[in-house]
Amino acid sequence: MPRRGVSRLLRAARRQPLGVAALFVLLTLGLLAILAPAVAPQHPNAQDIPNRLLPPGADHWFGTDRFGRDLLTRVLYGARPSLLVGAASVLLGTVAGVLLGTWAGYRGGILDRLLQRLADVVLAFPVLVLALVTVTALRPSVVTLTAVLAVALTAQMARLCRTQALIVRQEAYVAAARSLGAHPARIVLRHILPNSFTAALVHATGFFETAIVTEVSLSFLGLGLPPPDPSWGRMLAEASHGFLEAAPWLAVFPVLAVALTVFSFTFLGDALRDFLDPRS
Amino acid sequence: MLRYLTLRLALTLPTLLLASLVVFGVLRVLPGDIVHVILGASGEGIIDPVQAERIREHLGLNAPLHQQYLSWLLSLVDGTFGGRSLDSHQPVGALIGSQIPVTFLLTVYALAFAVLVFVPLGAQAALHRGRWPDTLLRALAVAGQAIPSLLLALGLLLGLALLFRWSPPLIYTRLTEDPLRHIQVMLLPALALGWGLGAQLLRMTRSSLLDVLGQDYIRTARSKGLPPSITLWRHAMRNALISVTSLAGVQAGALLGGVVVLEAVFGLPGIGRGLVQAVATRDYPVVQTTAFLLVVIALLLNLALDILHGYIDPRIAQGRAPDA
Numbered sequence: 058m059p060r061r062g063v064s065r066l067l068r069a070a071r072r073q074p075l076g077v078a079a080l081f082v083l084l085t086l087g088l089l090a091i092l093a094p095a096v097a098p099q100h101p102n103a104q105d106i107p108n109r110l111l112p113p114g115a116d117h118w119f120g121t122d123r124f125g126r127d128l129l130t131r132v133l134y135g136a137r138p139s140l141l142v143g144a145a146s147v148l149l150g151t152v153a154g155v156l157l158g159t160w161a162g163y164r165g166g167i168l169d170r171l172l173q174r175l176a177d178v179v180l181a182f183p184v185l186v187l188a189l190v191t192v193t194a195l196r197p198s199v200v201t202l203t204a205v206l207a208v209a210l211t212a213q214m215a216r217l218c219r220t221q222a223l224i225v226r227q228e229a230y231v232a233a234a235r236s237l238g239a240h241p242a243r244i245v246l247r248h249i250l251p252n253s254f255t256a257a258l259v260h261a262t263g264f265f266e267t268a269i270v271t272e273v274s275l276s277f278l279g280l281g282l283p284p285p286d287p288s289w290g291r292m293l294a295e296a297s298h299g300f301l302e303a304a305p306w307l308a309v310f311p312v313l314a315v316a317l318t319v320f321s322f323t324f325l326g327d328a329l330r331d332f333l334d335p336r337s
Numbered sequence: 338m339l340r341y342l343t344l345r346l347a348l349t350l351p352t353l354l355l356a357s358l359v360v361f362g363v364l365r366v367l368p369g370d371i372v373h374v375i376l377g378a379s380g381e382g383i384i385d386p387v388q389a390e391r392i393r394e395h396l397g398l399n400a401p402l403h404q405q406y407l408s409w410l411l412s413l414v415d416g417t418f419g420g421r422s423l424d425s426h427q428p429v430g431a432l433i434g435s436q437i438p439v440t441f442l443l444t445v446y447a448l449a450f451a452v453l454v455f456v457p458l459g460a461q462a463a464l465h466r467g468r469w470p471d472t473l474l475r476a477l478a479v480a481g482q483a484i485p486s487l488l489l490a491l492g493l494l495l496g497l498a499l500l501f502r503w504s505p506p507l508i509y510t511r512l513t514e515d516p517l518r519h520i521q522v523m524l525l526p527a528l529a530l531g532w533g534l535g536a537q538l539l540r541m542t543r544s545s546l547l548d549v550l551g552q553d554y555i556r557t558a559r560s561k562g563l564p565p566s567i568t569l570w571r572h573a574m575r576n577a578l579i580s581v582t583s584l585a586g587v588q589a590g591a592l593l594g595g596v597v598v599l600e601a602v603f604g605l606p607g608i609g610r611g612l613v614q615a616v617a618t619r620d621y622p623v624v625q626t627t628a629f630l631l632v633v634i635a636l637l638l639n640l641a642l643d644i645l646h647g648y649i650d651p652r653i654a655q656g657r658a659p660d661a
Contacts, residue, residue, distance in 0.1 A: 178355040181632050185594035186612070190628045193616045194364050270485045274598045277487060278613050297491055297602070301498045308495050312488055323483040 069332045076328020079321035086318060090136035097130040102285045110304050120306040122295065128306065131287040132314050138281070138288045139318070142199060143268040146206035151261045153207065154214020159250050161215065162222025163241070172215060179212035184271055192280050199282065202275070206268045210261075217260055221253040255333040262326040266319050273315055289315050341647050349640055356632045357413075361406050364625055372398065392423075396621065409625065424620040433608065433627065439509065440596060440607035446527035447534070447592070455535030456581070459542025460574065466547060474539060481536025486595040490529040490602050497525075509606050526599040533595070534588055538581060546577040579650045582642050589638040593631055 070077045089096060098117075105125030113120040119128035161169040179187070184206070191205045225231065226249060234244050275281035276290025284291060289311045296307035372389045392398075397405055412419050418429040425432070462474040484492075497503045505525055510518040549555065550573055558568045597609030604610070608627055615623035 174351065174355065177352045178359055180590075181352055181356050181636050182359075183590040183594040183597075183631060183635055185597055186628050186631045189597070189612060189616050190360055190363050190624065193619060193621065193624045266483075270487070271594075273485075274487055274594075278598070278601050278617075280613065280616055293487075293491060297494065301495050301504070302502070305495055305499055308491055312491055312495070316484060316488055319485060319488075320483045323479070 073328040073332060075324045076332070079324035079328065082317060082321045083325065086136055086321075087140055089133055090140050093130075093133045093137060097127075097133045099127040099130045101130050101134040101287050102126065110300075112304075113306055119310045120304070122292075122307055123300070123304075128310055131292060132289070132310050135287040135289040135292055135311065136314065136318075138199065138276070138286075139269045139272050139290075139315075142202045142206065142272045143265050145199075145203040146210060146268050147261050147265050149203065149207040150210025150264065151214055151257060154211040155218050155250065155253060155257050157211065158215030158218030159222045159245055159253060162219035163226050163245050163249050169219070173219075176212040176216050179208060180216070182209075184209045184267060185274060188271055188275060189280065192275065197275065197281055197283070202272060202281070206264075206271060210264050210268075213264070214257060214260060217256055218250075218253040221256060222249050225249050225252045255330075258333065259326055259330045262322055262329060266322045266326075269315070269318060269322075342644060345640055345643050349636055353633065353636060356636075357410060357629050358406070360625055360629045360632070361409060364621060365402060365405070372396075395423075396420075413626070413629075419622040419626045422615070422620050422623050424615070424618045424623070429622055429626050432611065432623065433630065436606060436608045436611045438511075439605050440600070440609060442512065443523060443526055443530065443600070443605060443607060444592070444596060446523055447531035450527055450531035451535035451538055454531075455539040456542050456578075459539040460546055460569065462539065462543040463546040463550065464569075471543075475543070478536040478539045478543075481532050482540070484533070486529045486533055487598050487602065489532055490525060490599055493525050493529060494602075505603065507604055509604065522603070522605070526603045526605060530592070530595050530599050534592060537588065541581050542577060545580040546573060549573045549576045552576075575649065579646065582646050582649065589635050589642070592638075593635050597631075 093101075103126060105121070107125065108117075108121055109123055109125040111117055111121040111125075113128075117127050117129065119132060122128055122131070157172060161172045187209060188202065188205045191201060195201045222245075231244060231248050234248055239247075272281060272288070273290040273293070276288040277294045279291075279294060281290055282288055292311040293308060293315075296304070296311065300307045372392050376385075376389060376392070397408065400408070409419050416430055418433060421428050422432055458474055458477075462471045465471045494504065506518055506522050509522055512519045555568060555573055558572050559565075563572075593609075596607070597612060599605070600607045600609035601613045608630065612624065612627040612631070614620070615627060
């Protein structure tokens with residue numbers, strides 16, 4: 058079976074070159090972000106005023122900013138808050154949302170109705186607005202941002218999996234499992250939940266994008282994680298305040314970094330959908 | 338149709354009420370004394386107990402929670418909208434009143450751009466299925482869908498600054514004051530905001546139009562000799578648009594998030610930039626009312642689209658499944 062699995066994967070990879078490339082890019086980015094202290098040429102906050110605003114060159118591949126800080130280093134370090142908040146919120150939100158939604162859809166009743174109203178409320182908030190309200194009350198931190206995004210994803214995921222569970226619980230094999238005396242938890246985990254797997258995975262990949270864009274937007278607006286540690290959003294904000302013409306590289310590299318990440322998640326999501334759901 | 342309308346409204350109201358409770362709750366009940374946060378924003382360090390008490394009094398924070406909540410709700414109805422801004426001391430109602438037209442125009446321009454440009458493009462893609470216009474337009478759609486509006490805006494600004502040494506005016510000008518300057522100010526944010534939605538509309542229009550064009554009644558319309566344009570717009574598009582409007586509803590929240598960011602990028606004095614500034618200065622009455630207002634707008638947009646949906650497809654309003 059593992060051999061067949063591998064050959065199936067290889068065949069799929071040949072059909073989805075874009076998806077494979079996206080996965081490769083994301084893994085590289087993640088690795089670079091984790092290893093930033095080891096691979097970055099300099100300390101992210103090391104200032105070198107005489108060499109400020111240098112264009113990209115041999116010494117500084119991406120150039121330097123207005124304090125003479127190495128831009129390549131800051132782009133590498135800047136990936137950390139985005140990817141960390143993204144990964145943590147996707148993980149938490151997916152697990153919570155899939156379990157809650159599947160359980161509610163299978164059991165129905167008061168619990169289901171209550172959860173549905175709660176999901177309605179969370180879904181009524183644009184994600185960025187929910188984040189803005191939260192950082193007003195609590196200072197922005199990795200934990201705060203992760204929590205807000207995880208709550209938003211939980212609601213979306215619960216809605217998705219509930220619908221799946223509602224459809225599947227009518228199936229004969231679920232009735233069979235029930236009449237054989239299977240424990241409800243076992244029915245949910247073994248017979249209902251796997252049906253939501255594809256949809257949940259694709260949605261989680263898509264939400265990664267939302268999470269990163271929200272983190273970058275908050276930092277751009279000056280409401281994200283506090284300085285001086287670099288984040289893509291704050292680098293964009295610094296570049297766009299008067300340096301677009303004078304030092305365009307300050308904006309170009311963070312823009313490319315965010316675009317590359319977001320595009321990769323889009324292509325990975327599309328490839329996953331095609332790979333896991335041959336009907337579409 | 339009337340029953341459908343009432344039902345939709347009846348479902349929206351409790352959600353709105355709960356949403357107001359969430360906004361209020363997040364700002365009041367979450368750990369952390371809001372007064373300390375407000376005072377902390379204007380400089381770290383010692384907090385003057387007299388000043389803290391004055392702010393507490395001004396915000397009515399000494400009243401029991403349920404009373405605070407109810408008086409805020411009442412203020413939304415009687416037009417005082419939660420009192421005055423802590424920052425500018427203007428009444429919140431006046432503040433928001435001056436911001437709404439800007440946000441409204443930006444959203445309308447963006448929607449108009451998305452719908453008027455990208456829906457016809459989607460139709461063209463469907464009509465030229467598999468040939469080069471289709472390939473080109475689909476590539477455009479994928480790129481447009483993936484790129485966040487913040488990046489698109491910065492990319493546009495960067496490109497225009499480098500190529501043409503042009504940047505948009507920094508000061509907002511009203512349409513009635515100077516239409517030409519107004520267009521210069523609003524053009525880029527409207528493009529950046531409409532692009533992402535437009536790309537999705539293009540994709541959706543293409544695929545649902547392809548579905549519809551394969552149906553029997555289209556063949557009938559063609560074979561009885563109707564001109565292709567009438568077949569397309571009166572018979573095919575009407576049905577294709579059903580799934581397109583349902584998509585637009587899903588996107589309402591994302592659109593408003595984009596409004597917030599783009600108003601801040603381009604310095605447009607709308608609700609979004611107002612919210613961002615209020616969060617930055619911990620201007621708590623403004624955050625509370627503005628955030629709730631954005632939720633109300635998102636819900637109303639959804640409601641409007643649902644109603645449009647019911648109008649385009651009467652089966653939905655009658656409670657029958659569209660696929661039956």
